[in-house]
Amino acid sequence: MPSGRCPYCKRHTIFNTVAQVQPLADHAIKQGLKRGLLTFDRCGHADCQAVVYRELQPSNSEIQWDMYPPLDLEVEEELPEKVKRSYKEALDTFANGIWNAAAQAVGRALTDAMMELKPSDTKPENWAEHGLKKQIDILVQQKILPPVIGEWAQEVRAVRVLSEHGDAGKDWWATQQEATEALEFTKWVFRYVFVLPAQIRIRRERLKQPASQ
Numbered sequence: 001m002p003s004g005r006c007p008y009c010k011r012h013t014i015f016n017t018v019a020q021v022q023p024l025a026d027h028a029i030k031q032g033l034k035r036g037l038l039t040f041d042r043c044g045h046a047d048c049q050a051v052v053y054r055e056l057q058p059s060n061s062e063i064q065w066d067m068y069p070p071l072d073l074e075v076e077e078e079l080p081e082k083v084k085r086s087y088k089e090a091l092d093t094f095a096n097g098i099w100n101a102a103a104q105a106v107g108r109a110l111t112d113a114m115m116e117l118k119p120s121d122t123k124p125e126n127w128a129e130h131g132l133k134k135q136i137d138i139l140v141q142q143k144i145l146p147p148v149i150g151e152w153a154q155e156v157r158a159v160r161v162l163s164e165h166g167d168a169g170k171d172w173w174a175t176q177q178e179a180t181e182a183l184e185f186t187k188w189v190f191r192y193v194f195v196l197p198a199q200i201r202i203r204r205e206r207l208k209q210p211a212s213q
Helices: 024-032 081-095 100-118 122-139 147-155 157-165 178-206
Strands: 003-005 012-014 018-020 037-042 051-056 061-068
Touching: 012 178, 024 061, 081 100, 081 178, 100 157, 122 147, 147 178
Parallel strands: none
Antiparallel strands: 003 012, 018 037, 037 051, 051 061
């Protein structure tokens, strides 16, 4: 049974293989058909039970990961407009299966979000010089982001590479798994700093209104 980090509950787990499918024969591949799914693996945590599947590419050179339920590709209305625009581009690119471009767009969306979260006593140009990793560390220190976000940022390879090398990322080329992990990370960061506070404000305003007779 394979082990690893579940893309949904984020915990290390022993995956339970629940199904296996044999690859297509070579003559079928030559006709343009994809190889079959090799394994369906269920997260071993009872409160998660997400199913992850592994798909062998025709070249046999790489194993891609995907998951069920699928990644949420909706853009929350509570995001600042600039962040919403760059995040939507990341989601659209991901939906079209362009993994490397999606990961790069995630970096742009996170950069835009970091500017929105810039400490009031810091000039924009000075804040930009810190880079993504340092910005996240500072926001964790100032309790704008929780420590778990700072820890998670170091585990997401796409975020780590973009933090260290900028948009170019040197010779790095994102895989589907890396793009998925980066989008999952970004989604929860945005929900924590933008979506949740906005929804709490709406709820408080609603509670202030007099009850209808």
